[in-house]
Amino acid sequence: MSSAEFPFIDPPGREQYQPCIKCGLCLDSCPTFQETGEELESPRGRVQLIAAVDRGVVPLSAPKVAATLFSCLDCRACEVACPSGVPIGSLIERGRGQVVAMQRAHRSWRGRAAVGTTTRLALKHLLPNPKRLKQVGRLLAAAQRLGLIKSRARFLAPVGMRRMAEAMPLVPRTLESDTVSSDTPPKARVGVFLGCIMDVLFADANQATIRVLQHNHLGPVVPGGQTCCGALAIHAGERDQARVQARQNIDAFFASDLDYVVTNAGGCGAALMEYPEWLAEDPQYRDKAERFSQKVVDVAVVLEKEGWRAPSRTSPEKITYQASCHLSNVMKAGAAPVRILKSIPGIEFQEMADSARCCGSAGIYNLTHPEMSEALLKRKMADVPDGTETIVTGNPGCWLQMLHGVDAYRPGIRVRHLVQVLDDAYGREALSTPVATGASE
Ligand code: SF4
Ligand code: SF4
Structure with a gap:
């Protein structure tokens, strides 16, 4: 319900901020507070500012x-620290939605738009359209192979975009994610969520995810009609757009009878799990969103839950793990990815200090707040243990940020996804004939 102070639909709720007892236990967990020491850059400051707006x-x-509100990384570390269970992430995202709706409603408003027009267009017309996204991916792949991206990167503005272009991975030539048939009946009916950026820049990881699940007799299927999870839209305050995507994904996955909706991207998985909150006021989708979110699980967690086979060996490698904050703080994957890494003979696991502290990627934060993003990345790179050969991470945003980080501060270190390490360790065991899937296009 809206109010005079938050006049647009889906506002921050009084019942959400009232439990805050202003204890400050969240402060030390907050990367933006750690960097600035400013109350308004802390979870408590943000919650109390929302309360102040609501009280007029x-x-x-x-x-x-x-x-x-927009300087928050949305990393959700504060929620884990808060003894009162204040839903800080939801408050901030709802607050952003009000700011964006206000800016849209009052075109004469002279403040700086929270989200630029190009970003808004990409959120609405590019990310939710897998076909268009893959066309862009193919163009990008061709441009990269002709050496055009790095040579032209210096002409790109703003600075955040230039840095990302410089560190961008080679887009894989194959952008299709096929499942394969198997003689062994699956232990569970698993649907794979492909994501948007993940299915273009890191399509190799999606393909590895499918092979790893298959190897462990977990299906899988790739439901057609799925789209971007909507995380980037919700972070940007574009809540209506995010809800359109949430409904599409619910319909796509409910068309198959599934036990799990598996993701390999912490940011996407966290968004999928929060569909009930996004759709709380939609009587048609509220219950469906609840049932859908209960099926969402990270790939490492489903492997542990349903039982998986540890590979017998892999080539010796010193690996550390950068935990995606959404994977840790929202999906609560815990140490499952680390346990899997440690169980692979040949891998020398090296603990990264404060591994779940946000790396500064945070969706498009590295584009909108490049200085804070860079400061956090620099700290993260300093935490990478000496001698590390590979950083494993579980989210495309973190992955891009890590690539930029090693490029700038720790050259020579590789960045990979857990499933790629596992897939390699299985030695790409023979899989039978590809079958059509409906896929993402
Ligand atoms: S948000 Fe939670 S941890 Fe932070 S000040 Fe309020 S009650 Fe304390
Ligand atoms: S989500 Fe992260 S950046 Fe935002 S207030 Fe909480 S801890 Fe701070």
Whole structure:
């Protein structure tokens, strides 16, 4: 329900911020507070600012409201620390939605738009359209192989985009994710969520995910009609757009009778799990969203839950693990990815200090707040243990950020996904004939 102070649909709720007892136990967990020491850059500061707007003390249009809400990384470390269970992430995302709706409603408003027009267009017309995204991916692959991306990167603005272009991985030539048939009946009916960026820049990891699940007799199927999870839209305050995508994904996965919806991307998985919150006021989808979210699980967790076969060996490698904050703080994958890595003979696992602290990627944060993003990345790179040969991570945003990080600060280190390490260790065991899947196009 809206109010005079938050006049648009889907506002932050009083019942959400009232449990905050202002204890400050969340402060030390917050990367933006750690960097600045500013109360308004802390979870408590953000929650109390939202309360102040709701009580009519601070106008929604005050520039500090947009600045404070959008400087949050959405990493959710504060929620884990909060003893009162304040849903800080939801409050901030709902607050952003109000700011964006206000800016849209008052075109004469002269403040800086929270989200640029190009980003808005990409959120609405590119990311939710797998076909268009893959066309862009193919063009990107061709441009990379002709050496055009790096040579032209210096002409790109803003600075965040230039850095990403410089560190971008080679887009795989094959962007199709086929499942394969097997003689062994699967232990569970598993549907794979492909994602948007993941299925273009890191399509190799999606293909490895499918092979690893197959190797462990977990199906899988790739439901057609699925789309981007909507995480980037919700972080940007574009809540209506995010809901359109949530409904499409629910319909796509409910068309197959599945036990699990498996993701290999912490940011996507966290978004899929939060569909009930996004669709709480949609009577048609509220219950479906609840049932859908209960099936969502990270690939490492489903492997442990359903039973998996540890590979007998792999080539010796010193590996550390960068935990995606959404995978840890929202999906609660815990140590499952690390346990799997440690169980592979040949791998020398090296613990990274404060591994779940946000690396500064945070969706498009590295584009909108390049200085804070860079400061956090620099700290993260300093935490990579000496002698590390490979950083394993579980989210495309972190992956891109790690690539930029090793490029800038720790050259020579590889960045990979857990499933790629596992897939290699299985030696790409023979799989039978590919079958059509409906796929993502
Ligand atoms: S830990 Fe929770 S209750 Fe304490 S200040 Fe932070 S948000 Fe408020
Ligand atoms: S989500 Fe992360 S950056 Fe935002 S307030 Fe919480 S800890 Fe700080």
